[in-house]
Amino acid sequence: MAFTRKPWAEPYKIKVVEPLKMTTEEYREIKAKEAGFNTFLLRSEDVYIDLLTDSGTNAMSDYQWAGMMLGDESYAGSKNFYYLEDNVRKHYNYKHVVPTHQGRGAEHLISRALIRDGHYVPGNMYFTTTRAHQELAGGTFVDVIVDEAHDSQIELPFKGNVDIKKFQALIDRVGGHNIPYITVGATVNMAGGQPVSMANLIAVKELAHKHGIKVILDATRVTENAYYIQQREEGYANKSIPEILYEFCGHTDGATVSGKKDVYTNIGGFVAVNDDDLFDELRNMVVIYEGLHTYGGLAGRDMEAMSRGIEEMVRQENIEFRIKQVQYLGDMLVEAGVPIVRPVGGHAVFLDAKKIYDHIPQEQYPAQALAADLYIHSGVRAMERGIVSAGRDKDGNEYKPKLELVRLTIPRRVYTQSHLDVVAYSVIDLYQHRHEAKGLKLVYEPKFLRFFQARFERL
Ligand code: PLI
Numbered sequence: 200m201a202f203t204r205k206p207w208a209e210p211y212k213i214k215v216v217e218p219l220k221m222t223t224e225e226y227r228e229i230k231a232k233e234a235g236f237n238t239f240l241l242r243s244e245d246v247y248i249d250l251l252t253d254s255g256t257n258a259m260s261d262y263q264w265a266g267m268m269l270g271d272e273s274y275a276g277s278k279n280f281y282y283l284e285d286n287v288r289k290h291y292n293y294k295h296v297v298p299t300h301q302g303r304g305a306e307h308l309i310s311r312a313l314i315r316d317g318h319y320v321p322g323n324m325y326f327t328t329t330r331a332h333q334e335l336a337g338g339t340f341v342d343v344i345v346d347e348a349h350d351s352q353i354e355l356p357f358k359g360n361v362d363i364k365k366f367q368a369l370i371d372r373v374g375g376h377n378i379p380y381i382t383v384g385a386t387v388n389m390a391g392g393q394p395v396s397m398a399n400l401i402a403v404k405e406l407a408h409k410h411g412i413k414v415i416l417d418a419t420r421v422t423e424n425a426y427y428i429q430q431r432e433e434g435y436a437n438k439s440i441p442e443i444l445y446e447f448c449g450h451t452d453g454a455t456v457s458g459k460k461d462v463y464t465n466i467g468g469f470v471a472v473n474d475d476d477l478f479d480e481l482r483n484m485v486v487i488y489e490g491l492h493t494y495g496g497l498a499g500r501d502m503e504a505m506s507r508g509i510e511e512m513v514r515q516e517n518i519e520f521r522i523k524q525v526q527y528l529g530d531m532l533v534e535a536g537v538p539i540v541r542p543v544g545g546h547a548v549f550l551d552a553k554k555i556y557d558h559i560p561q562e563q564y565p566a567q568a569l570a571a572d573l574y575i576h577s578g579v580r581a582m583e584r585g586i587v588s589a590g591r592d593k594d595g596n597e598y599k600p601k602l603e604l605v606r607l608t609i610p611r612r613v614y615t616q617s618h619l620d621v622v623a624y625s626v627i628d629l630y631q632h633r634h635e636a637k638g639l640k641l642v643y644e645p646k647f648l649r650f651f652q653a654r655f656e657r658l
Contacts, residue, residue, distance in 0.1 A: 235654025247578030270500025302457025375410025392544020563638025
């Protein structure tokens with residue numbers, strides 16, 4: 200057999216399997232209608248290949264599962280917390296850590312601690328839960344990502360970078376005293392999983408600190424970002440992932456983390472900071488909203504799984520396979536001419552629904568329709584990341600993001616390359632029949648984070 204490239208494969212073997220249910224297109228049409236054409240409202244047992252999210256959907260290792268049996272379920276002072284604290288200090292380079300039940304718990308605490316009515320919070324593109332907590336705390340989010348991030352076709356190595364001029368313009372307009380912090384997302388989810396360079400983060404820090412503004416990292420997928428720095432940024436090719444990660448976080452004042460991504464767990468998160476007074480406030484608040492400061496809404500076993508997951512996430516072979524697997528799916532789609540966000544990002548391949556369903560106006564939710572159509576076509580579940588996810592501003596007007604995307608998110612260590620072949624085949628087949636597609640109308644809309652529970656009907 201002749202190979203066109205050197206083969207590579209999963210850096211693990213399979214010990215336990217979970218059977219998948221195969222269904223027919225007619226069955227899935229009924230289920231899609233019952234779910235209001237919202238993939239969040241499907242039952243997972245009706246899904247064949249689930250690419251809804253990489254959040255909490257990871258396969259844990261035998262090392263993590265073994266750690267679960269070592270859960271110390273004491274109310275206070277669990278040994279699993281201290282082990283987590285050690286690993287956060289060692290790898291993320293922050294002095295203090297407060298565990299939370301997941302990432303949005305951490306976002307809630309930091310937003311409440313630092314944001315007051317009338318504040319502005321810049322960030323390199325919004326993330327749904329992050330912005331929601333910033334707004335609930337009285338802040339106004341301001342997008343300061345580079346313009347190119349809003350264009351799916353421009354290829355840049357660090358398309359998640361902050362535009363320093365936009366950040367400076369905001370400081371000039373509202374004053375540094377009205378900006379408690381800037382959120383820097385590492386591999387920017389809504390931009391397609393695009394990374395931030397070390398040089399950009401340093402420039403952000405210098406400008407922020409000059410004006411008394413803190414830099415808070417969304418370190419949810421920071422290991423993917425570290426890998427891109429190693430591969431793409433001058434001077435980092437010979438540095439290890441732990442070295443890059445440590446240095447990267449070291450340029451920030453704190454971080455919120457959803458442990459459900461990089462850290463290979465099914466639940467968990469934390470907020471970590473260097474400032475002693477801020478830590479004191481977070482530690483005090485966590486007891487109201489999450490749980491005691493040594494468990495923050497988690498079981499001891501969950502903290503142990505997270506701690507062991509941190510040790511695994513920084514291994515070169517793990518992060519390299521992760522990124523290459525996503526790239527593998529992206530390459531197949533590019534080769535077939537399917538418009539996707541370029542370059543392929545760290546955690547997902549994003550279909551450009553504006554280009555694929557170019558006959559459906561944004562007001563008829565083309566990405567929502569494409570995600571529903573893909574499910575009906577082949578049982579593959581994806582997620583809308585466009586106008587529905589963007590929601591409404593304070594006056595009730597719909598945000599109209601330039602990117603109207605469908606995200607095919609790859610859970611870690613769950614699917615094989617054969618599954619991804621099936622996904623690529625399905626997307627390509629759907630793409631070839633794209634002109635038959637119809638838009639949707641919104642028939643039910645919840646108040647917060649509408650994409651989770653909104654319902655639609657076909658036009
Ligand atoms: O889902 P949580 O509450 O553990 O984490 C919230 C969260 C914060 N930041 C970022 C960049 C995320 O991607 C994120 C959650 N993401 C989800 C659920 C996703 O499907 O992408």
